[in-house]
Amino acid sequence: MKKDLDSLRALASQVRRDIVRMVYQCQSGHPGGSLGCTEYMVALYGAHLRYNLPFNMEGKNEDLFFLSNGHISALWYSVLSRHGFFPVSELATFRKINTRLQGHPATHEGLPGVRVASGSLGQGLSVGVGAALAKKLDSDPGLVFVLTGDGELDEGQNWEAIMSAAHHGVDNLIVTVDWNGQQIDGPTEKVMNLGDLPAKWRAFGWDVLLLENGNDMEEVVRSLDEAKSRLHQHKPVVILMKTVMGYGVDFMMGSHKWHGVAPNEEQCKNALAQLPETLGDY
Amino acid sequence: MININDLMVTGKKATRDGFGTGLLEAARQNKEVVGLTADLMGSLKMDEFKKEFPERFFQMGIAEANMMGVAAGMAITGKIPYTGTFANFSTGRVYDQIRQSIAYSHKNVKICASHAGLTLGEDGATHQILEDISMMRTLPGMTVIVPCDAYQTHQATVAISKHYGPVYLRFGRPAWPIFTEALPFEIGKAQVLNEGSDVTLVATGHLVWNGVEAVKLLALEGIHCDLINMHTLKPLDQSTLLESAGKTKCVVTAEEHQINGGLGDAVAAVLARNLPVPQEFVAVQDSFGESGKPDELLIKYGLGVQDIVKAVKRVLARKKA
Numbered sequence: 085m086k087k088d089l090d091s092l093r094a095l096a097s098q099v100r101r102d103i104v105r106m107v108y109q110c111q112s113g114h115p116g117g118s119l120g121c122t123e124y125m126v127a128l129y130g131a132h133l134r135y136n137l138p139f140n141m142e143g144k145n146e147d148l149f150f151l152s153n154g155h156i157s158a159l160w161y162s163v164l165s166r167h168g169f170f171p172v173s174e175l176a177t178f179r180k181i182n183t184r185l186q187g188h189p190a191t192h193e194g195l196p197g198v199r200v201a202s203g204s205l206g207q208g209l210s211v212g213v214g215a216a217l218a219k220k221l222d223s224d225p226g227l228v229f230v231l232t233g234d235g236e237l238d239e240g241q242n243w244e245a246i247m248s249a250a251h252h253g254v255d256n257l258i259v260t261v262d263w264n265g266q267q268i269d270g271p272t273e274k275v276m277n278l279g280d281l282p283a284k285w286r287a288f289g290w291d292v293l294l295l296e297n298g299n300d301m302e303e304v305v306r307s308l309d310e311a312k313s314r315l316h317q318h319k320p321v322v323i324l325m326k327t328v329m330g331y332g333v334d335f336m337m338g339s340h341k342w343h344g345v346a347p348n349e350e351q352c353k354n355a356l357a358q359l360p361e362t363l364g365d366y
Numbered sequence: 367m368i369n370i371n372d373l374m375v376t377g378k379k380a381t382r383d384g385f386g387t388g389l390l391e392a393a394r395q396n397k398e399v400v401g402l403t404a405d406l407m408g409s410l411k412m413d414e415f416k417k418e419f420p421e422r423f424f425q426m427g428i429a430e431a432n433m434m435g436v437a438a439g440m441a442i443t444g445k446i447p448y449t450g451t452f453a454n455f456s457t458g459r460v461y462d463q464i465r466q467s468i469a470y471s472h473k474n475v476k477i478c479a480s481h482a483g484l485t486l487g488e489d490g491a492t493h494q495i496l497e498d499i500s501m502m503r504t505l506p507g508m509t510v511i512v513p514c515d516a517y518q519t520h521q522a523t524v525a526i527s528k529h530y531g532p533v534y535l536r537f538g539r540p541a542w543p544i545f546t547e548a549l550p551f552e553i554g555k556a557q558v559l560n561e562g563s564d565v566t567l568v569a570t571g572h573l574v575w576n577g578v579e580a581v582k583l584l585a586l587e588g589i590h591c592d593l594i595n596m597h598t599l600k601p602l603d604q605s606t607l608l609e610s611a612g613k614t615k616c617v618v619t620a621e622e623h624q625i626n627g628g629l630g631d632a633v634a635a636v637l638a639r640n641l642p643v644p645q646e647f648v649a650v651q652d653s654f655g656e657s658g659k660p661d662e663l664l665i666k667y668g669l670g671v672q673d674i675v676k677a678v679k680r681v682l683a684r685k686k687a
Binding site for chain 1: 400421422424426427429431432433434435436437438439440441442443444445447462463465466467470471472473
């Protein structure tokens with residue numbers, strides 16, 4: 085069931101509250117990238133991804149999503165629970181002992197919605213290419229979506245995967261790069277310069293879409309529509325999505341400092357005051 | 367009484383040949399079987415599979431990390447991916463990809479590894495991995511199989527298609543005697559090739575044949591061995607091991623692998639917990655290999671027939687002491 089833009093925006097605000105509260109309650113996790121990718125994840129599950137519930141691993145004739153930058157798990161868990169994959173109340177167990185909501189996403193505890201573990205960076209794109217190749221082999225109409233970070237592109241395995249997707253004409257795959265320009269030790273251009281990212285993807289044989297404001301819900305929805313319309317042309321499609329790390333919480337925005345730090349009580353209150361509770365806290 | 371003299375040698379082929387024919391048979395039996403290689407289709411004997419099932423064959427180039435991730439992704443949709451490359455590139459090079467995307471994620475991927483160990487020969491130590499069993503058997507949920515000849519490799523290759531879960535299947539390059547054609551293969555069930563009351567000899571992979579020859583020589587001297595082909599290192603067939611060790615009260619292990627982390631360690635851990643008896647280890651003694659012919663290397667690094675004979679005599683002396 086496709087949500088309209090207003091519902092998507094309302095959901096995004098609630099998801100941001102979930103993220104802040106989850107990270108605050110266990111005093112660990114990764115708020116920066118989670119807040120930055122909220123529009124993408126909400127638009128994907130709310131308006132694009134074709135999935136069945138209850139969750140099943142193989143996902144035949146469904147669209148599959150893989151989160152390669154697994155550290156933004158708080159975002160993914162919130163969105164999954166808000167779409168009925170598991171109870172919203174389970175968000176309270178995030179990163180705590182005996183939880184299914186591991187620090188980084190895993191299949192080991194059987195959390196619905198997760199098909200492969202991620203967290204050790206640079207592996208999700210390969211998994212997405214494999215799933216997409218298998219769907220093509222089976223003439224399965226389902227699409228494959230992958231989200232990766234930009235800092236994560238330092239990992240060489242990504243470029244192996246990028247080359248192989250183009251070589252095998254994987255044209256049922258939409259990769260999105262969270263292009264926030266930040267990684268743990270600082271701006272990506274200082275830590276490891278990615279150079280001309282669009283030119284690199286083009287040179288590897290991909291159809292490249294630029295999304296200038298990945299924190300604008302309308303733009304994100306439109307960009308995913310556009311990417312879908314370019315599929316099945318013997319080329320994989322990538323959306324290079326500019327986002328602001330920490331978006332939605334003023335003191336977290338635009339800095340790598342909030343990559344993997346939890347807010348204290350006062351900061352948590354301050355953050356929640358900026359994020360309307362639209363659907364009820366867990 | 368099982369007697370080694372009843373074993374028939376029916377030819378000589380590389381274990382990797384058995385992988386090639388086994389993959390073809392598994393693919394004919396189950397349409398979900400797919401094959402991937404990292405630019406080593408010929409070395410892995412995957413040509414016939416590719417010829418018969420071109421749409422199920424995936425050339426991934428010299429990019430093993432991606433190959434492992436792609437295999438995991440295919441497995442998610444219900445495929446049974448077989449990845450084929452050298453043992454070194456199947457394990458050490460891609461350990462974290464296997465750990466996270468395959469083992470921790472419970473993916474039904476078959477990691478098929480050729481050219482393992484010293485018998486790779488002239489290419490030298492860069493390619494002669496002797497640590498792969500150790501790396502794979504420490505991963506939770508990983509099944510580790512090291513067949514001893516081409517026939518058994520064929521059987522194992524087919525058997526793993528019917529076993530759900532990640533598997534490491536290790537085999538090698540050189541032509542090697544085939545002697546298991548009369549024996550049924552079952553994952554996790556060791557094969558007793560000879561019965562004797564003096565010493566338990568447990569071998570895996572190419573060294574099972576060296577064990578066969580050693581057992582024959584020892585019999586001439588009046589020393590009688592149980593010879594166990596431990597083709598599955600994980601899960602280890604503890605009951606066959608303990609039944610034999612309970613009878614002989616001493617054990618020798620033989621493997622084409624480092625002394626650390628392989629068959630010897632696996633056996634020692636079972637004995638230490640259940641039945642502490644003397645054990646001698648025929649294995650590479652914490653060193654890298656080098657270029658040379660397979661037979662020369664096995665002798666230089668202490669894995670020859672005579673090395674097994676000596677280890678049996680050492681362990682017998684310790685038992686009597």
